Amino acid sequence: MTESGPSGDRGVVSGQAVLDLSHLTSAEELAAISRIEGVAAVIVPESLAAAYAAIPSEGVAATVYVPAGANARMHVGPLIVGGDGLGAAEDVLVIVGLLVITSPVTGAVPRRITVVGAILAPQGSEPALGPALAGGVGSVTYYRYTEGQDIKVLTGQVKLSGAILANPDGQPDDILLAAGQVLVTGPVTRVGYGRVIVTGQLVAPAASRDVLEPRIQAHGQSAWYRSDDPRIILEDTRLGPDFFRLLDHPVSLVVLAGLSIAPGVTEEMVLEKVADIVLLDDLTAPADLVPVLQVLAVDAFGAIRADDGPGS
Numbered sequence: 001m002t003e004s005g006p007s008g009d010r011g012v013v014s015g016q017a018v019l020d021l022s023h024l025t026s027a028e029e030l031a032a033i034s035r036i037e038g039v040a041a042v043i044v045p046e047s048l049a050a051a052y053a054a055i056p057s058e059g060v061a062a063t064v065y066v067p068a069g070a071n072a073r074m075h076v077g078p079l080i081v082g083g084d085g086l087g088a089a090e091d092v093l094v095i096v097g098l099l100v101i102t103s104p105v106t107g108a109v110p111r112r113i114t115v116v117g118a119i120l121a122p123q124g125s126e127p128a129l130g131p132a133l134a135g136g137v138g139s140v141t142y143y144r145y146t147e148g149q150d151i152k153v154l155t156g157q158v159k160l161s162g163a164i165l166a167n168p169d170g171q172p173d174d175i176l177l178a179a180g181q182v183l184v185t186g187p188v189t190r191v192g193y194g195r196v197i198v199t200g201q202l203v204a205p206a207a208s209r210d211v212l213e214p215r216i217q218a219h220g221q222s223a224w225y226r227s228d229d230p231r232i233i234l235e236d237t238r239l240g241p242d243f244f245r246l247l248d249h250p251v252s253l254v255v256l257a258g259l260s261i262a263p264g265v266t267e268e269m270v271l272e273k274v275a276d277i278v279l280l281d282d283l284t285a286p287a288d289l290v291p292v293l294q295v296l297a298v299d300a301f302g303a304i305r306a307d308d309g310p311g312s
Helices: 046-053 126-132 162-166 206-212 241-246 267-273 287-296
Strands: 002-007 010-014 018-020 033-045 057-066 071-076 079-081 091-101 112-122 137-143 151-160 175-184 195-205 216-225 230-233 237-239 251-255 259-261 274-279 283-285 304-306
Touching: 018 071, 033 046, 033 071, 033 091, 033 112, 046 057, 057 091, 057 112, 091 151, 091 175, 112 126, 112 175, 112 195, 137 195, 137 216, 162 175, 195 206, 195 230, 206 216, 216 251, 216 274, 241 267, 267 274, 267 287, 274 287, 283 287, 287 304
Parallel strands: 010 033, 018 033, 033 057, 071 091, 079 091, 091 112, 112 137, 151 175, 175 195, 195 216, 230 251, 237 259, 251 274, 259 283, 283 304
Antiparallel strands: 002 010
16 A cells, blocks of 8 residues: 655545545545545545545545445455344445355345455345445355355465365365456366356366356456466566477467567467467567467457557
8 A cells, every 4th residue: 555745735645455534524634635546445424525526536446435423344355254244234344355245144234335346145135235235346246055055265366276176075065256367277177166256367278168167157357278288477577489499399378467579489489389378468579470479369358569569
């Protein structure tokens, strides 16, 4: 979280998960802020809505207006609670991340729930939760609840093997919730979860697609690599001729960060050593390589550009 220096005698607030202004009581106090940018959720008293609207902002995912006297509760990251533990009726609950409710909602529900992320709740909870959900950004998924089922939550950069997805020690009604960049790194012959819910980016082997798709509910980008050996790029990387020379078999390039191809790499090298490209970020290369990279990038959510200008 960062806050930049003042602009004149006012400040620019940026790079925060949650900006809580609920304690302010006057437009004069709010006037100390000249700009808001890159904030996931801003909490503002309803009485100051007009003054807040006058502040220039950019990259604010959600704004939560709270009534006077409300108890604003904030949480960053996954929040996993039972249906009887959501909070008191006078609360306003703001979550940047995941809200996972592991049992039917039977207790009090906060007057307002805002989630910048995803919500997973048991079926039958819709009448209790629906009126409280407001101003969120992301998905709401209701699952079939079974007594004793396990809900496993994974966040961040997640690698799943076929063994994990088989859930050998679990029950058929268990649920796997994965949020972030989810990479299935090997063949999958069986999915032992009743449902696999992915929010974010899913990358998995095309050979296992028929097994995975019936059980996976994806909210975000899904891509499928085609070789038996995915090479996953997680940080900005530059690949030169020696990388392709030393490879002894074709691989799938799974690009999750910026990738550049150095001069000296030839079209023949690329065709011989790259089976396909899954592109979830940007790729730059010498202009003469752009066409072959475009052909290999069957799943492309980023841009392929020549290193001396836009590729075409």
